[in-house]
Amino acid sequence: MSTAVSPAPAASAAGDTPLLRLEGVSAGYDRAVILEDINLTLAEGETLALLGRNGVGKSTLIATLMGATVLRGGRMQWRGGDLVAVPAHRRSAAGLGWVPQERWIFPSLTVRENLAVTARPGKWTLERVYELFPRLQEREDNMGTQLSGGEQQMLAIARALLLNPRLLLLDEPLEGLAPVVVEELVRAIGQMTLDRDLSFILVEQHARQALELTSKAVVMDRGRIIYDGASDTLLHNPDHLNQLMGFA
Amino acid sequence: MLAILLTVLFDGLAYGMLLFLISIGLSVTMGMMGFVNLAHGAFAMFGGYVATTLMQRAGVPFLVTLPVAFALVALASIVVERLLYQRLYRRGPLDQVLFTVGLTFMSVAGITWFYGPSQQPVVLPAFLQGQVSLFGLEVGIFRLFLVAVGLLVAAAVVLGVERTRFGAKIRAAVDNPVMATGLGINVGGVFALTFAIGSGLAGLGGALGIQILGLTPAFPLKYLVLFLIVVSVGGLGSVGGALLAACVVGVIDMMTKYFLPEIGSFIIYAVMVALLMWRPHGLLGKKS
Numbered sequence: 001m002s003t004a005v006s007p008a009p010a011a012s013a014a015g016d017t018p019l020l021r022l023e024g025v026s027a028g029y030d031r032a033v034i035l036e037d038i039n040l041t042l043a044e045g046e047t048l049a050l051l052g053r054n055g056v057g058k059s060t061l062i063a064t065l066m067g068a069t070v071l072r073g074g075r076m077q078w079r080g081g082d083l084v085a086v087p088a089h090r091r092s093a094a095g096l097g098w099v100p101q102e103r104w105i106f107p108s109l110t111v112r113e114n115l116a117v118t119a120r121p122g123k124w125t126l127e128r129v130y131e132l133f134p135r136l137q138e139r140e141d142n143m144g145t146q147l148s149g150g151e152q153q154m155l156a157i158a159r160a161l162l163l164n165p166r167l168l169l170l171d172e173p174l175e176g177l178a179p180v181v182v183e184e185l186v187r188a189i190g191q192m193t194l195d196r197d198l199s200f201i202l203v204e205q206h207a208r209q210a211l212e213l214t215s216k217a218v219v220m221d222r223g224r225i226i227y228d229g230a231s232d233t234l235l236h237n238p239d240h241l242n243q244l245m246g247f248a
Numbered sequence: 249m250l251a252i253l254l255t256v257l258f259d260g261l262a263y264g265m266l267l268f269l270i271s272i273g274l275s276v277t278m279g280m281m282g283f284v285n286l287a288h289g290a291f292a293m294f295g296g297y298v299a300t301t302l303m304q305r306a307g308v309p310f311l312v313t314l315p316v317a318f319a320l321v322a323l324a325s326i327v328v329e330r331l332l333y334q335r336l337y338r339r340g341p342l343d344q345v346l347f348t349v350g351l352t353f354m355s356v357a358g359i360t361w362f363y364g365p366s367q368q369p370v371v372l373p374a375f376l377q378g379q380v381s382l383f384g385l386e387v388g389i390f391r392l393f394l395v396a397v398g399l400l401v402a403a404a405v406v407l408g409v410e411r412t413r414f415g416a417k418i419r420a421a422v423d424n425p426v427m428a429t430g431l432g433i434n435v436g437g438v439f440a441l442t443f444a445i446g447s448g449l450a451g452l453g454g455a456l457g458i459q460i461l462g463l464t465p466a467f468p469l470k471y472l473v474l475f476l477i478v479v480s481v482g483g484l485g486s487v488g489g490a491l492l493a494a495c496v497v498g499v500i501d502m503m504t505k506y507f508l509p510e511i512g513s514f515i516i517y518a519v520m521v522a523l524l525m526w527r528p529h530g531l532l533g534k535k536s
Binding site for chain 2: 066067068088089090091092093098100104106107108109113114116117118120159160163
C-alpha cells in the first residue's frame with residue numbers, strides 16, 4: 001500500500017512519455033497560493049480519481065491545467081512538451097477537455113449550439129454523444145439553461161467529449177444530482193472508460209464511486225497531495241481512505 | 249398636414265437608421281464586451297472623413313467610398329483595440345470613461361489640425377438625389393437608400409450573431425469568457441473582430457451621414473449623447489433593441505425639431521427618462 005506523497009511517480013512503462021506530468025507545481029488566484037508542490041504523473045489511457053474534502057485545491061488543480069489560474073512555480077508537461085507555454089485557448093486543441101464543477105453552460109446558446117460551437121473532428125461526434133445522452137437530442141433546440149441540473153451536467157460532459165480530448169477533466173460531475181441521474185452519469189462515465197485512448201481525471205467527494213471508476217487515485221489536503229497510488233488499494237482499505245479524507 | 253407628418257416621420261426613420269448604424273457597434277462593445285467606449289463617435293467621424301477625402305481628392309465615387317470607409321475604420325479599430333483598449337478591459341468603468349473621453353478629445357484636435365474646423369461638403373451621385381413617390385408620399389431617394397441600408401445591416405447583424413458559428417462564439421465568449429477559453433475559443437480574437445465590425449459599421453454610418461448629420465471635428469462630441477441614448481434605451485447588446493430605439497429617437501428628434509424646435513432637446517431627454525423608468529434595462533435589453 002502506497003501511503004506517502006510520491007514525488008512525480010515514473011510513467012507507466014519505462015521510457016514511455018507520460019500524458020501529463022506535474023513537477024513541483026504551485027498555483028492560485030491573484031496573490032493567493034492554493035496549490036503547493038504538486039507532483040503528479042498520468043499515463044496515456046490512465047484514469048485518476050482526485051479526492052479530498054471541500055476547499056483542498058482539487059478544482060484549482062483542474063483549473064491550473066486549463067490555464068485559468070496564476071502559476072507560481074513548477075513544471076507542467078503535456079505529452080513531453082511544455083503545457084505552460086500553450087495558451088489557455090489552445091489547450092483544448094492540445095487534447096484537454098474540461099467539465100467544470102459549475103458546468104458553465106452557455107445560456108445564450110441552444111443545446112445543439114452549446115455542443116457544436118467548439119466541436120472538433122474525431123471519433124466523438126454529435127450522433128455519438130446523443131447515443132450516450134439521448135435526453136440531449138430530445139432537447140437540442142432548448143436553451144442551455146432550460147435544462148435540469150442533471151441534463152446540464154450531461155451537456156457539459158458531451159460538450160467536452162466533442163472536443164475529442166485525450167484527457168477529460170471531470171470536476172465533481174455527480175455533485176448535487178438526484179440518485180437516478182447519478183446512476184445515469186456513472187453508467188456514461190463507465191462507458192467512457194472503455195475508450196482506451198481517453199484518460200480522465202475525476203474529481204469527487206464521493207470517494208467510493210470515483211475509486212470504482214478509476215485505476216489510480218490521488219488524495220489532496222490543504223493544497224498538497226497526501227496520497228498517490230492505486231484506486232483499488234484505497235477501495236479495499238476504507239479505514240485508510242477515511243483517515244486520508246479526514247473522516248476518521 | 250398628414251403628408252407633412254408622414255414625410256417628417258420618414259425623414260426621422262432615415263435619421264434613425266444612421267443612428268442605428270453608428271450605435272450598433274457601441275451597443276455590442278458595451279453590452280457584450282462590457283467596455284465603455286465613449287470614443288465610438290470618433291470612429292464614425294473617421295469614416296466620414298475617409299469618404300469625403302476619397303471623393304474630393306481622388307474622385308472616388310460615393311458608393312465606393314462606403315465599403316472603403318467601413319474597411320479602413322475596422323482596420324484602424326483593430327490597432328486601437330490591440331494597442332490600447334485591451335489594457336482597459338479589466339479596469340473599472342471610470343478608467344474606461346476617462347480614457348476614451350481623452351481619446352475623443354485627441355481625435356477632435358487631430359482632425360481639426362488636418363482638416364480645419366469647417367463643415368465638410370458632400371455631393372451625392374445624381375441617382376441618389378431628388379424624390380420618389382412611395383405609396384403616394386414624396387420621399388427623398390437618399391433617405392430611402394439609408395432606410396434600405398439600415399435594414400440590410402440590421403438583418404445581416406442579427407443573422408450573423410444568431411445563425412453563424414462565429415456568432416455563437418461571440419455569445420459563448422460573452423456568456424462565460426473563462427469557459428469559452430477552456431473550450432478553445434480565442435476570446436480576445438473574437439472580441440477584437442467583433443469590435444472591428446462594430447467600429448466599421450460606425451465608419452459606414454459616418455460616411456453615409458455626412459449630408460444629414462454634417463461632418464465637422466466636433467462630430468464625436470455632438471452626437472455622443474444620442475448614440476448613448478440609443479444604446480441605453482435599446483438595451484445593451486440588443487441588435488433589435490438598438491434598431492427600435494434608433495428609430496424612436498430618430499423620429500422623435502426629427503418631429504420635435506420640425507414641430508417644436510424650441511423644446512426639442514427637452515422632449516428627447518424626457519422620452520429617454522420615461523422609457524428607462526418604464527424599462528430600466530432598455531426596450532429589448534435583458535436583465536443582467
